[in-house]
Amino acid sequence: MPDYDFSQVDAAIIDPQVNTARVFRDVLGRMSFRRIELFDSVKSAVGLLSAGTPDLILVDADGDVDEAFRFVRALRNEPNVPNSFTGLIVTTWAPTPALLARVANAGADDLLLKPVSPKQVKDRIISLIEGRKGFVVTADYTGPDRRKAPREGTQVPVLDAPNTLRLKASGQWAQATVRGLMAEANGFVTTQKRMRGSIQVAFLAEFAMPGLSRSTPERSALDHIGRIGGFIDDLLRRLPDGGDLAHIETVAKSVKRLAEKLRGQADQGTVEADDVAQLQTMARALMQGVDPDRSLTDMTREVTAAVTGYRARLEQMAQAKAAAAATAAASAAGATENPATAAPPAGTTTTASAPGP
Template structure:
């Protein structure tokens, strides 16, 4: 039975199999969707995803010339497409644990095994309309929160994101994926990632301090230094060109400090230990307060001057 409330919503369907694609498109139209764009070629799927607006993406995981699951991951990261929060269902023929986990970790809203019936599709779509899971943000994941019992993240870490499917089907404009709503949600995602990265800087720098006194911990210390550098680089890329750009001087100073520590391979000097405590904390605090606190700007400037002094001394001793 056709549900007329689905009429305003649009679907992008990708399936390389002509017969199955036709059947799935017919099922979606019978449910009530007014516009179902069915794609056979993976490159065209990417082109449509990148240039058009859809309320639901239903993609088969199979492709001869690409990886649809990786494409979903890029949608969530806002690498392709206009709306990283678009509803996404991935269909799978191969349901091994590894394949299912990979699809889930892409950030897809739902994963459905093939073959799938009209009833299955209607049930999954209805769930996205009535009870879409809130999204969580981690260093490498943006997507629905599938935790049964929240662990490892603050209770308030989940966020409700724009849901154009619900906005159109239930006539709820407050959930519409307008450019303004998408930008506001992406700003929140960016803030949470920055917070995660700065907290990781503090934890990893503390680990380096603990390992600096261990006689047999040089290899472990080098691994932690490398991990700290990677997080620092990711943070720098995320804040560059934003209101947090003044913090970049501290990130650069931290990389210089890590260079010196890594080259020496010795027990840290007192000044190095102090800087390794201060810089990550200042980065963390600066990212939270630099726009609100003029006094903090002076704190950052003073620490930057200390870093410059440390760089000069380090270079002169080489």
């Protein structure tokens, strides 16, 4: 292991399994971590989101998995977390495909499989010091950049997120202007969240338009409209009180009210076409207000490309699902018609046979 000094590094271990938590604590203790806090549940560790966020967090995903990932997403995305860039490793005994997807989508740095050896733990920590990925920020994600290739039409810059684990372990803490680094990174995140949030709102409005315009509004369109309020709320809490951005607050609140109005109209069975068009117009105005230096034409083109790509992916999934259903139905029909594969009559017995040549 390279010559790192962990005597100034703080860590937290969130794990309801006492023996496993002690294993992690002993490993970090032998590495000379300064402070190691143990928590037996995510709820008991919620204070880490408001004060004293450590440089490294290990969080178990085998207990209340939903709580675990809410914690990870809150740590990465809530605006007032002291260090939302802290090194974060999820631990598990059962690495299912669904869990792997949630780890990636929540913004964790890594996944560590139990049981663990001291070397495995050390290697993952060294990896966070030496090879941590840059962060990307979208409307609903902040974390390591896991894209194999950026999607066409998107412009998402990569942030070299402050890594207090690296700064402390490599002896750069005293030289680094950590407060300045954090302020700069948090400012970047705030700006990106506003921009990506406004683009997401425009995306949802444009996607929903055809479905809202039908004589009976489509459920999918209503579901997408229903998501607008959450992105607006997140954008609003990232605006300073008063100042030059007050007009953005006004537009954002108007967009939210109109989205709620459309859902109310849909519940009554009739959606006003003028209100649907107005929602798209106001959503685009919100994009322009949040990012006035960028061409509205370019932003609108990006939204349209994203909607087109999303519709194509939905269609591909629908076709794949239909094809799988047809294959399953054909197999079931074939089994019924073919005596060699049909179930034997009641009262008979079968014996296993060796596979054919």
